[in-house]
Amino acid sequence: MSEMEKSDLIQQQQGHRLSEDSESDDEVVESVARQPAANVADDRGMKRPNDDSDDDDDAGQTPAKEPRDNATVVASHYNKLEERGLYERSKSRIFYMRNFNNWIKSILINRYLDRIKDKAALGTPLRVMDMCCGKGGDLLKWIKGNITHLICTDIAEVSVEQCEARYNNINQKNDQGGKPFTAEFFAADATLQRLREKYRDPSIDLHLVSCQFAFHYCFESLKQAEFMLKNAAECLKEGGYFIGTIPDANEIMKRQRAAGGDSFGNDVYKISFLCDTEKPPLFGAKYNFQLDGVVDCPEFLVHFPTLVKLALKFGLRLVEKKRFDEFYEESVSSGRGLLEKMQALETFPGFSRDDRERQQNREEYRHAQQYLDRKDGRHTKVGTLSKSEWEASTLYMFFAFQKMKKSWDKEGKPVYS
Ligand SMILES: C[S@@+](CC[C@H](N)C(=O)[O-])C[C@H]1O[C@@H](n2cnc3c(N)ncnc32)[C@H](O)[C@@H]1O
Numbered sequence: 508m509s510e511m512e513k514s515d516l517i518q519q520q521q522g523h524r525l526s527e528d529s530e531s532d533d534e535v536v537e538s539v540a541r542q543p544a545a546n547v548a549d550d551r552g553m554k555r556p557n558d559d560s561d562d563d564d565d566a567g568q569t570p571a572k573e574p575r576d577n578a579t580v581v582a583s584h585y586n587k588l589e590e591r592g593l594y595e596r597s598k599s600r601i602f603y604m605r606n607f608n609n610w611i612k613s614i615l616i617n618r619y620l621d622r623i624k625d626k627a628a629l630g631t632p633l634r635v636m637d638m639c640c641g642k643g644g645d646l647l648k649w650i651k652g653n654i655t656h657l658i659c660t661d662i663a664e665v666s667v668e669q670c671e672a673r674y675n676n677i678n679q680k681n682d683q684g685g686k687p688f689t690a691e692f693f694a695a696d697a698t699l700q701r702l703r704e705k706y707r708d709p710s711i712d713l714h715l716v717s718c719q720f721a722f723h724y725c726f727e728s729l730k731q732a733e734f735m736l737k738n739a740a741e742c743l744k745e746g747g748y749f750i751g752t753i754p755d756a757n758e759i760m761k762r763q764r765a766a767g768g769d770s771f772g773n774d775v776y777k778i779s780f781l782c783d784t785e786k787p788p789l790f791g792a793k794y795n796f797q798l799d800g801v802v803d804c805p806e807f808l809v810h811f812p813t814l815v816k817l818a819l820k821f822g823l824r825l826v827e828k829k830r831f832d833e834f835y836e837e838s839v840s841s842g843r844g845l846l847e848k849m850q851a852l853e854t855f856p857g858f859s860r861d862d863r864e865r866q867q868n869r870e871e872y873r874h875a876q877q878y879l880d881r882k883d884g885r886h887t888k889v890g891t892l893s894k895s896e897w898e899a900s901t902l903y904m905f906f907a908f909q910k911m912k913k914s915w916d917k918e919g920k921p922v923y924s
Contacts, residue, residue: 585663601799603853604896610851619748620652639721643670657690664694698731702738712744718751726807740821743910755904756808776899822923823908830904852890
């Protein structure tokens with residue numbers, strides 16, 4: 508990174524006053540599917556750009572001490588993850604939470620594809636990049652979204668191969684109710700390698716870049732965060748969107764504070780901090796995330812105000828962000844059909860043997876029982892998630908950035924408006 512770029516970032520950071528602090532405190536959510544959500548959402552504890560501490564000028568420089576190591580751990584972890592069949596998945600402790608998260612992704616992807624389609628002439632080709640595509644968990648969403656071309660990339664080679672095999676399978680059958688699309692696949696570290704150079708057509712312009720449950724890996728260092736943002740932004744058309752889902756650092760810090768130790772969690776997830784929790788650094792704020800025997804990986808807090816500032820440098824303007832609980836609340840009435848189809852909530856009391864077994868843990872479903880009690884027999888069933896699954900899912904938030912109009916200043920530098 509050049510000195511100019513460093514000072515650029517530091518200036519941006521110093522000028523920033525963490526307007527995010529306005530997020531609502533002590534919010535109590537109560538609903539059918541919702542748990543009494545934990546309370547305060549603010550930036551407490553994240554090291555501020557203008558904190559007076561000794562290593563302030565590291566804001567951007569905090570190079571991770573072993574950058575390759577974390578990436579290698581993550582790639583090999585995901586490479587080794589076995590694909591489970593529906594039967595096995597349905598027995599998982601987090602079956603409904605995974606469906607719920609999938610539902611959130613579907614609503615998010617549809618919302619932004621619709622915005623793009625609304626502005627485009629009928630029949631315009633729709634080109635998308637699924638950055639950190641994993642094993643292709645979103646392929647059906649792209650089919651249903653009637654896109655024309657998809658670029659799939661991920662650091663984990665085995666996952667990319669499985670994603671491609673899945674695509675071939677779906678495309679051959681062509682029974683998913685959408686039009687088949689063309690696609691390309693390659694493995695790359697999106698935080699260190701320029702993806703554009705690997706596209707079949709490096710001059711392609713994209714309408715949408717989607718990065719689901721993965722962008723936070725780049726907050727290991729400023730360099731990696733900038734690289735990933737550049738990868739997301741550089742081929743986006745003006746007006747195109749960069750969307751993603753990440754753990755909400757405010758929520759994580761709030762729960763860490765409440766737990767009063769470096770580790771916290773519940774029956775399905777566990778977070779163990781591997782950095783100073785009093786003043787986590789802006790980059791490299793590392794923790795280990797475990798999820799029901801499926802995930803066990805180092806991750807990094809994303810200081811959202813810093814992300815917003817950095818994104819501007821690449822012509823990306825924040826247009827929307829919401830925690831999953833807020834998004835659920837906003838989308839549940841319009842997305843109810845899909846919610847049911849995707850089995851994104853568990854019926855309480857359960858019908859199936861698996862559900863009934865799960866629900867023997869009364870404490871995990873007390874909120875659902877209380878809801879039915881309040882209804883005084885007028886409702887006999889309710890859709891919900893177990894307490895632990897809800898707590899794990901509401902660690903997350905989504906974001907959407909829009910690519911701004913680009914022009915050039917007298918010195919030949921890009922200016923976005
Ligand atoms: C939780 S999975 C999400 C997969 C997929 N986006 C989904 O929603 O199903 C996170 C993915 O990010 C990928 N990943 C992590 N770090 C990466 C990096 N530096 N470059 C590219 N992919 C990365 C992992 O290999 C993994 O497939």
